[in-house]
Amino acid sequence: MKEKIASLLVPTIAPVLLFVIWIVFAWRIGNQVILPQVDSVIALLSNPTDDLVSMGSLASNVAVSLVRVLMGYMVAAALGIPIGVIMGYYALAFRLMDTFLNLFRPIPPLAWVPLVMAWFGVASMATALGLETGRMYVYLNNLKFSMVFIIFIGGFYPILTSSIHGVKSVNRTLIDSARILGASEYQVFSRVLLPAAMPSIINGLRIGLGISWMCLVSAEMLPGSISGVGYLITHAYTLASTDIVIAGMISIGIVGTLMDRLFSYVESRKYSWRRVAK
Amino acid sequence: MILRAENVSKTFETKSGERIRAVDSVDLSVGKNDFICIVGPSGCGKSTMLRIISGLEPATTGSVVFREREVKRPGPEIGMVFQEYSLFPWLQVIDNVAAGLEFSGMKKRERWNIAKHYLDVVAMSEFAHAFPHELSGGMRQRVAIARAFANDPEILLMDEPFGSLDAHTRILLQKELLRIWESHRKTVLFVTHSVDEAVYLADRVVIMSARPGRIREVLPVDMERPRSRANPLFGRLTDRILQRLEEEVTGRSI
Numbered sequence: 001m002k003e004k005i006a007s008l009l010v011p012t013i014a015p016v017l018l019f020v021i022w023i024v025f026a027w028r029i030g031n032q033v034i035l036p037q038v039d040s041v042i043a044l045l046s047n048p049t050d051d052l053v054s055m056g057s058l059a060s061n062v063a064v065s066l067v068r069v070l071m072g073y074m075v076a077a078a079l080g081i082p083i084g085v086i087m088g089y090y091a092l093a094f095r096l097m098d099t100f101l102n103l104f105r106p107i108p109p110l111a112w113v114p115l116v117m118a119w120f121g122v123a124s125m126a127t128a129l130g131l132e133t134g135r136m137y138v139y140l141n142n143l144k145f146s147m148v149f150i151i152f153i154g155g156f157y158p159i160l161t162s163s164i165h166g167v168k169s170v171n172r173t174l175i176d177s178a179r180i181l182g183a184s185e186y187q188v189f190s191r192v193l194l195p196a197a198m199p200s201i202i203n204g205l206r207i208g209l210g211i212s213w214m215c216l217v218s219a220e221m222l223p224g225s226i227s228g229v230g231y232l233i234t235h236a237y238t239l240a241s242t243d244i245v246i247a248g249m250i251s252i253g254i255v256g257t258l259m260d261r262l263f264s265y266v267e268s269r270k271y272s273w274r275r276v277a278k
Numbered sequence: 279m280i281l282r283a284e285n286v287s288k289t290f291e292t293k294s295g296e297r298i299r300a301v302d303s304v305d306l307s308v309g310k311n312d313f314i315c316i317v318g319p320s321g322c323g324k325s326t327m328l329r330i331i332s333g334l335e336p337a338t339t340g341s342v343v344f345r346e347r348e349v350k351r352p353g354p355e356i357g358m359v360f361q362e363y364s365l366f367p368w369l370q371v372i373d374n375v376a377a378g379l380e381f382s383g384m385k386k387r388e389r390w391n392i393a394k395h396y397l398d399v400v401a402m403s404e405f406a407h408a409f410p411h412e413l414s415g416g417m418r419q420r421v422a423i424a425r426a427f428a429n430d431p432e433i434l435l436m437d438e439p440f441g442s443l444d445a446h447t448r449i450l451l452q453k454e455l456l457r458i459w460e461s462h463r464k465t466v467l468f469v470t471h472s473v474d475e476a477v478y479l480a481d482r483v484v485i486m487s488a489r490p491g492r493i494r495e496v497l498p499v500d501m502e503r504p505r506s507r508a509n510p511l512f513g514r515l516t517d518r519i520l521q522r523l524e525e526e527v528t529g530r531s532i
Contacts (some may be wrong), residue, residue, distance in 0.1 A: 176334055177364040181378030181429055182354035191381070195368050271368075 036243035044247040052244055055232055062251050064142050065216055065228040071143060072151025072219075073212040080156050080208070081201060084163020089193060094164070101160065109153045109215045113146075113222065120145040122224035142227055147219035154215035155208035162204025166197030199271045206263040213256045280465060281308040281331070281433055285340035287490075288326055300326045302490035303340070308433070313459065313466045315480035317473055317519060319527050323491030324469045328435050331467065332358050344433070354378055357431030359422050359439040365410040371421050372397065372406040378429035396424040399458055416447035420454070427458065433465040440475065452478055456503060473519045477512055478505055485519060488526045495522060 019038060026035045044052075048059035055061070087094045126132075126140035170193055178192045194201075220230025229248050236244035288301040300323035308314060318324045329335040331342050333352040342349040344356065352358075365374045372393050373380075379389035397403045400420040410418055419439055426434055440448045452475060459466060470476055476483045480499055487494045497519065501511055 171363050173360050173362075173364045174366060176352075177358075177360065177366075178377070178381070179334065179352040180332060180356070180358045181381055181425070182352075183381045187381050191377075192366065195366070198368075 033240045033242050036246065040243045041246050041250070044243060045250060048251075052232070052236075052241075055235055055244075056227055058232070058247060058251060061227055061229050061232045061248075062255060065220065065230065066255065068143060068147055068219070068228065069151055069209075069212050069216055072148040072215075073155045073209055075148065075152045076155030076159055076208055076212065077205060080159030080204070081163050084160045084201075084204075085167050085189070085193060085197065087160075088164040088167025088197070089189070105157050107153075109150045110218045112150055112153055113218070116146045116149050117222065120149065122146075144222065144224055146222050147225070150219040150222075151212045151215050155212035158207040158211060159201070159204045162200050162207070163197065166200025166204075167193055169200070170196040199267065202263065202267050202271070206260060206267075209259055209263070210256060213252070213259070217252070279307050280310050280345055281467075282306070282343045283327075283331060283340070284343065286327070286330055286337045286342065287339045288323065288330060288335070289338045299490035301330070301337075302492045304491065304493055306484065306493065308465055308467060311463050311465055313468070313479060313481045314484060315468045315470055315476035315482075316484045316486060317470060317476045317523065318486030318491060318494075319488045319523055320471060322486045322488050322526075324486050325437050327486075327491065328358070328437050328467065328469050332356050332435050334358075354382065354429050355432050356435065357426040357429055357433070358435040358437065359419070359426050361438045361441045362415070362418070364422050365418055365425075367410050370407050370409060371402065371413070374410065374421055375425045375428050377425060392428050393424070396428045397421075399427070399462070400424045400454065414447075416443050416451060419443065419451060423455065423458070427462060427464070431464070433467065436466065436468040438470055439468075441471070448475070453504070455479070460503075473516050473523070474507070477515050477519070478507070483515075483519060485522050494526070 022035070023038050026037050029035050032040070044050075044058060048062075049057045051057055083097070087097055123145050124141045125143040125145075126137045128145075129136075129140065131137040131140060174192055174196055175188060178188050183191065216228070217230035217233065219225075220228040221234050225231045229252055233245050233248040236242075236248065283304055283306040286301060286304045286306075287299065290298045290300055292298060302323075304327060316324045316327065326335065330337045331349065333342075333349045333356065336350075349356070365371075366377060369377065372390060375393035375396055376384075376389040379392060384392075394403065394406065397406055400423055402417060402420050402424065405413060405417065405421075410421070413421065422439070440451050443451065456479065468476075468479060477499055483497045483499060485494045485497065486492065497515065499515060501509065505512060507513075
């Protein structure tokens, strides 16, 4: 019992220590703009649906950001997994694409901003659907192509790389066995390559989601952005509301951690064979 | 005769562009329900030969004819058991055994019934819902054998299936394999580096030469099954094959 309590307490030591330091410094500095009091940030976080000075509530901004990330991320997964699996399996496809794709890998997502703005400007899902007014317009106009693109770039490479790696490291004997048992080329892909590479793909999806989420703030600093946590943080900064900045940062951290935990949970439940099998 | 290899050769090209002949003009005919063991020094191309017969790898020259049709790709009529790591680690034992039947589109209830029968045959019924990583090496090979039989191939290729097992398990599984083979008659082509195993199992032992692999000699094993290793004939045959293999290896190193 004692050990159990201790093991639960250990992970909380560092955050508590941070809070203590924060409280002490906030009290010593005594300036809300440089370092706000802990309680003012906690007040913001515990009332996430309150409207913040003309910026919408914390919860609604987090929700907008989540939708954006999921959209860019889904495009990244929808392209990264199939391209990666094909490149991992067919040597010719790998040689065809590898150099080309690697040329773009070192370019930070943020470096795409000028080009992306030139291409898409402030066009959004609403523009694509020809909406100019109404409730749907308000929602869809938040999904700027330029943002989705930057989030996509962030998520794409980890997903691609881990899919390639996952398929390449599938034991040849498994593929041979499937073919011997009468599997068609499609069945080799769907019943053998994909499940065998899945732990690695999931890992890439997890890293990709993390990076997509990190690209969010830069994406939301783009012109035309009027919502989202990234916007909230930059806008609150211009208003010298450091407490909102910190509350925004903390929510980014919490949401990111939750998403990551979700992935580890799925990974550990569904792919326990991976840890033991060679 | 159901399978015939005619003048089969295989040449590999290494990364440095060097050409290596692994198998050289092999002719081999296999009759129905034959149990043939192929032995040879390591690296003599016996596994390559098996892969060519299965259709997994194309021959450089020559052809393999199965039931009057040339083998071009693998299919369910020619089964194969590998040395290890051939079970799908994410599938339960029973789904592993039923995998081939699933590929051919059989319904779950039906394929599970067949899988259960063969799990019974290899005495693995109680592990039907275990995962491969929970089994010992010997158990995994039992499952691999059940999986090959469940697909009901006409000819079964076995590539050192007991090669990574300990001596005791190995002898046990040899016995079991013969028992299954006698109750579910199949044509078996069995590659091994153990001469003892070959003499214990085979109707005929094919001795291959060192690389490039050629057929050096084919020896019939005229002994009633179950065979006893204490039988003087067993010893004489083993000795003779070992001698041939030794000649191959020393002849090459000189």
